Amino acid sequence: MVGQDVVKTVLENASKLDDPPHVYLFAGMRGTGKTTAARIFARALNCTSEGKKPCLKCESCKKFLEGSLDYVEMDAATHSSVEDARSLREMALIAPMSSRYRIFVIDEVHRLSPSAFDALLKIIEEPPPFSIFIFATTEPHKVPKTILSRVLRLDFSPVNTQLLASYLDKIASLEGYKLEKSLLLAIARRSEGSVRDSLSFLQQIFILFEKKSLSTKDIYSVLGIPDDEIISNMMNFIYKGDLSSLVNLIDSLRTSSFSPFAIVDSWIYFVLSKINTDTRPLKFIDRLIEAKSDLRYDPNPFMRFELEVYAIFSLLNRNVKINNDSDSKILEKKENIEEGIKKEDKVDINDINIKILANKITPPESFKEQKKVDLNIDQINKAYLKILEQIKNTNPLLHAKYVAAKPIKFEGNKITFGFSKKESRWHKEQFDSNKEEREMLRNMLSKELGFDVEITSEFIEKETKRDSKTKSSTLTFPDILQHFNAKEIKND
Numbered sequence: 001m002v003g004q005d006v007v008k009t010v011l012e013n014a015s016k017l018d019d020p021p022h023v024y025l026f027a028g029m030r031g032t033g034k035t036t037a038a039r040i041f042a043r044a045l046n047c048t049s050e051g052k053k054p055c056l057k058c059e060s061c062k063k064f065l066e067g068s069l070d071y072v073e074m075d076a077a078t079h080s081s082v083e084d085a086r087s088l089r090e091m092a093l094i095a096p097m098s099s100r101y102r103i104f105v106i107d108e109v110h111r112l113s114p115s116a117f118d119a120l121l122k123i124i125e126e127p128p129p130f131s132i133f134i135f136a137t138t139e140p141h142k143v144p145k146t147i148l149s150r151v152l153r154l155d156f157s158p159v160n161t162q163l164l165a166s167y168l169d170k171i172a173s174l175e176g177y178k179l180e181k182s183l184l185l186a187i188a189r190r191s192e193g194s195v196r197d198s199l200s201f202l203q204q205i206f207i208l209f210e211k212k213s214l215s216t217k218d219i220y221s222v223l224g225i226p227d228d229e230i231i232s233n234m235m236n237f238i239y240k241g242d243l244s245s246l247v248n249l250i251d252s253l254r255t256s257s258f259s260p261f262a263i264v265d266s267w268i269y270f271v272l273s274k275i276n277t278d279t280r281p282l283k284f285i286d287r288l289i290e291a292k293s294d295l296r297y298d299p300n301p302f303m304r305f306e307l308e309v310y311a312i313f314s315l316l317n318r319n320v321k322i323n324n325d326s327d328s329k330i331l332e333k334k335e336n337i338e339e340g341i342k343k344e345d346k347v348d349i350n351d352i353n354i355k356i357l358a359n360k361i362t363p364p365e366s367f368k369e370q371k372k373v374d375l376n377i378d379q380i381n382k383a384y385l386k387i388l389e390q391i392k393n394t395n396p397l398l399h400a401k402y403v404a405a406k407p408i409k410f411e412g413n414k415i416t417f418g419f420s421k422k423e424s425r426w427h428k429e430q431f432d433s434n435k436e437e438r439e440m441l442r443n444m445l446s447k448e449l450g451f452d453v454e455i456t457s458e459f460i461e462k463e464t465k466r467d468s469k470t471k472s473s474t475l476t477f478p479d480i481l482q483h484f485n486a487k488e489i490k491n492d
C-alpha cells in the first residue's frame with residue numbers, strides 16, 4: 001500500500017481488537033489501493049500471530065494465499081441483483097470454515113440495486129460475530145444513507161506525486177530499471193494519484209524498454225504527455241506574439257496522442273517549475289488551473305484547450321503584428337479565437353486589435369436589436385468586417401479593394417470610411433468611383449445593422465498606431481495585380 005497512512009493505522013489497530021467493527025466502507029478514486037487494503041486487512045484479522053501485520057507464516061495466512069473459503073470477493077458491477085445479495089447474506093450466517101472471521105469484500109458497492117441493498121441491510125444492522133463486510137466504492141455518494149450510517153468509513157486519498165514517484169522508483173529498481181527522477185515524477189503526475197494507473201504505465205515502459213532503448217521523448221509519448229520542449233515552444237510563441245507558429249503547433253497537438261488534460265497539466269507544471277527563473281508574466285496560471293479541472297468533464301476537451309491557448313495569447317498580446325501568410329490559418333480558428341476572447345473578460349477586444357483577428361469577430365445576436373444611437377464605431381467596424389468576410393468568398397477582387405477601407409466615423413446614419421493617403425489611394429478611388437459596388441456595400445451594411453446607412457470616404461491624415469501595426473495586411477494595387485495575374489489598364 002502506498003500512502004494512506006491514516007487508513008493503514010486504523011486498520012492495523014482494528015485488526016487486533018477483540019471485537020472489531022464489522023462493516024467498513026473504503027471510499028476513494030480508482031487505483032488508490034482499496035482492494036489491496038481489504039486483502040491485507042482480511043489477512044491481518046485472521047492472522048494468529050501477535051503483530052498488527054499479517055505474518056504470512058501462520059496457518060491462516062498460508063490458507064489465505066491458497067484461496068481461503070473464508071474470504072469472499074464480489075464485484076457489484078456484475079453481481080448487483082437482489083439474488084446476489086441474498087446468497088451473500090446466507091453465506092454470512094454460516095460460521096467460517098477454519099478462520100476466526102469470514103470476510104466479504106464487495107467492490108464497487110454503489111452498483112448494487114436498491115433491493116440488493118435492502119437485502120443486505122438487515123445483516124449489516126446485526127452482523128454475526130464471525131462475519132466482516134468491507135464495501136469498496138469510487139462513488140460513496142451513491143451508497144444509500146441507511147447503509148452509510150452503519151459503516152466505518154475510511155477515505156482513500158489520491159497518492160501524493162512525490163510519494164508515488166519514489167514508490168515507482170522502488171518498483172523499477174526491483175525490476176532492474178533505473179529511471180530518471182523527472183520521468184518518475186511525470187508518470188506519477190500522469191496517474192493523478194492512482195497507484196494502479198502508475199504501475200500500468202511503468203509496465204508499458206518496461207515492455208518497450210525490452211525492445212529497444214527509449215529516449216525520454218518516447219517515454220513521454222507512452223504516457224501521452226508532451227515533453228518540455230513542446231511546452232517551451234508554445235510558451236515562446238505566445239510571449240513573442242507569433243500566432244502563426246502557435247496555430248501550427250496547436251494543429252500538430254490536435255493529431256498527437258497527448259490528451260488536452262495532460263498538456264495543460266504539463267504546462268502548469270512547466271510554468272511552476274520555472275517560476276524562480278522566468279521573469280515573464282504569469283497572469284494566465286489561474287486560467288490554466290481552472291481549465292485543468294474543467295477539462296475532465298468537457299465533452300470537447302481539445303476545443304476547450306484551444307480556447308484557453310488563444311485566450312492566453314490574447315491576454316499577453318494586445319498589440320501584435322500578423323503576417324499575411326497566417327491569415328488563412330487564423331481564419332480557420334475564427335470561432336476559437338472569438339470564443340477565447342469572449343471568455344477573457346479582462347481583455348478589451350479593441351485592445352487586441354489584430355486587424356485580421358478582428359476580422360473574425362461576428363457581432364452578437366442581440367446586435368440588431370440595438371438602436372443605432374447606441375452603436376459605436378467599433379461595432380460598425382465589426383459589422384463591416386463581417387461583410388468583408390462574406391465578400392471574400394464570393395468576390396475576392398472586391399474584397400481586395402475594400403479591405404483597405406476602415407470605418408472611422410459614425411454620425412447620425414452616416415459611416416465614414418478612412419483610407420491611408422500613402423498606401424490606399426487606389427482603394428479610395430475605386431471606392432468612390434464604382435457606384436454600383438458602393439451601393440451593394442451600403443445595402444449589406446444596412447441589412448447587417450438593421451437600419452439604412454449612408455457611406456462616404458475620406459483620407460486618414462495621420463496614421464493611427466493601430467493602422468501602422470496592421471499595414472502588412474493591407475494590399476496595394478500592384479499586389480492585387482500580381483494576385484490576379486493581371487496588368488493595369490488605363491481608362492481614358
Ligand SMILES: [Zn+2]
Binds near residue numbers: 059061
Ligand atoms: Zn499470520
